[in-house]
Amino acid sequence: MILRDMTEADLDAVLRIEREVHAHPWTQGNFSDALRSKYLCKVYESEADGMLGYAVLMLAVDEAELLDIAIAARYQRRGWGGRLLEEMMALARRHGMRRAVLEVRASNAAAIILYRNAGFTDIGLRRDYYPAENGREDAILMGREL
Numbered sequence: 001m002i003l004r005d006m007t008e009a010d011l012d013a014v015l016r017i018e019r020e021v022h023a024h025p026w027t028q029g030n031f032s033d034a035l036r037s038k039y040l041c042k043v044y045e046s047e048a049d050g051m052l053g054y055a056v057l058m059l060a061v062d063e064a065e066l067l068d069i070a071i072a073a074r075y076q077r078r079g080w081g082g083r084l085l086e087e088m089m090a091l092a093r094r095h096g097m098r099r100a101v102l103e104v105r106a107s108n109a110a111a112i113i114l115y116r117n118a119g120f121t122d123i124g125l126r127r128d129y130y131p132a133e134n135g136r137e138d139a140i141l142m143g144r145e146l
C-alpha cells in the first residue's frame with residue numbers, strides 16, 4: 001500500500017470516488033484549492049487495484065484538521081479507512097502537530113465510529129452547520145492528541 005502526494009492529475013479519479021461516497025461532495029475547485037494551499041493531500045493506492053481512497057489534512061500551528069477522508073465504496077469495511085487515518089495522524093505528528101481535530105455530520109455513523117476507534121472524542125457541536133437533504137444538519141467536532 002502506498003501513500004503518496006495527490007496532484008492535479010489525480011483529480012478525475014479522486015472526484016469519481018468523492019461523488020460516489022459523499023452525499024455532499026467536494027468540487028474539483030475545492031481539491032484544487034487544497035492542493036494550492038499546500039494542505040497535505042494524499043492518495044492511498046495499491047499496485048494491484050489503483051486508488052483506494054485519499055485524505056486532506058490542514059496544518060495550523062500545532063493542530064492538524066482533517067478536512068476530508070474517503071475510501072472507494074467497493075474497498076470499504078476492509079480496514080483501509082482506519083489505516084489511512086492512522087497514516088495521516090502519523091504524518092501530522094511528523095510535521096510537529098500535537099493535536100488533530102475534525103468536523104463530521106451527525107448522521108455519518110460510519111465515520112463517527114471510525115474516528116472513535118482511532119481515539120477521537122467529541123469536543124463540541126455546531127448546530128445546523130451543514131446543508132442537508134431536508135434543511136440543515138449538526139456538525140460534531142472531534143479531537144485527539146497526537
Ligand SMILES: CC(C)(COP(=O)(O)OP(=O)(O)OC[C@H]1O[C@@H](n2cnc3c(N)ncnc32)[C@H](O)[C@@H]1OP(=O)(O)O)[C@@H](O)C(=O)NCCC(=O)NCCS
Pocket residue numbers: 021022067068069070071072075076077078079080081082083104108109110111113114117
Ligand atoms: C468513513 C470511511 C472513510 C471508512 O472507511 P472504511 O475503509 O470503510 O473503514 P474501515 O474498514 O477501516 O472501518 C473501520 C471501522 O469503522 C466502522 N465502520 C466503517 N464503515 C461503517 C459502516 N458503514 N457502518 C458502521 N460502521 C462502520 C466499523 O467499526 C469499522 O470496523 P469493522 O469493519 O471492523 O466493524 C468510509 O466509510 C467513507 O469513505 N465514507 C464516505 C466518506 C466520509 O464520510 N468521510 C468522512 C467524513 S469527511
